[in-house]
Amino acid sequence: MLTLETITLFFTASVLLSISPGPDNIFVLMQSITQGPKAGMVTTLGLCTGLLVHSTAAVLGVAVIFQTSEIAFTVLKLVGAAYLLYLAWGAFRAKSSELSKSQTKTPLKKLYFRGIAMSTTNPKLSIFFLAFLPQFVDPALGSVSLQLTSLSAIFIVSALLVFNAIALMSGHLRNYLADSDKAQTVLNRVAGFVFVGLALKLATTR
Template identity: 55%
Template sequence: MIPVDVAAAFFATAILLGLAPGPDNIFVLTQSALRGPRAGVLVTLGLCTGLVVHTLLVAFGVAAVFAASDLAFTVLKLAGAAYLLYLAWQAFRAPAESIRLGSAAGPGGWALYRRGIVMNVTNPKVSIFFLAFLPQFADPARGPLGVQMMLLGALFMLATLLVFGGVALLAGAIGARLGGSARAQRVMNRVAGTVFALLALKLATTSR
């Protein structure tokens, strides 16, 4: 069992990490601004589902493979970069009508949720981060380390849900004010496409 003070310190740290600008919260922000807070929340749920995968990888030691293998790390990051470039291409070619808030022409709930999962799972740095971060708050004297890792991962997911959910609501409110303007929609779409392309470049050129 993890002591309350250790859990509280871990949760506070996770909140601060969630607030720091990064690919995931920028991804939530752009989707929320384009398609409303519901889209951002769905992407956030997808990202949190991806964190389940990373938590299990760390709990069972598989993340160590990605930390040690250049090939595994490179293949996964390039897959993530390719997916982000695909999203950038979609954003650049989409007409203003297809990004109206609440429009049926945009991606559905499952597609948005899936985007969050793919975005998170294909970033090998998350697994490596978890591999370095979670053990600092675990202690073999408290019981099985795998169980502690899963509990810490659940706390991290809760912090992510709260922070990114707040980002989604705020960005969605701002996007709603601009949603009635076709020109603003086109600008938002171009900005989103640029952000996705830059995130792809960052991921493709990242090192361990």
């Protein structure tokens, strides 16, 4: 079993990591602003579902493949980058009037799976789980697998809390943008460039 001190320290570190700017929280930010708080929260749920895949891989040791196999790492990151470019293309093509309709135009189910795709195609998350979680594991406290599973759950809960907070706060900005065609056009362009930037960042990850 994990000690209370370890749980507190790990939860604090997880919250700080979730708050720091990165692909996932920026993704939630853009989805929330363009489609509303609910869209951001559903996207967050998808991202956290994807984290379950990475945490399970870390517990089972599958993540080692991505740390030792350059081919596997390269293929996965290129798939993720291609998906982000696809989202960027959609943002660049979006018309200003689509902002007020986007919440009904994009099904929540699609946003959920979009979050899963965003998370599972990021190979850095597998390596992150493999490198970060073991630092808080103490074999003397019992099953290592159980400790890793518990730490994964704590990290996912922290990400869920932080990302939902981002979704709620940034989603309300949409109310001020919905009546401005110019603001909507600028927002779509910004979203497109953000997705392109994230794609380039992921594609150049070593």
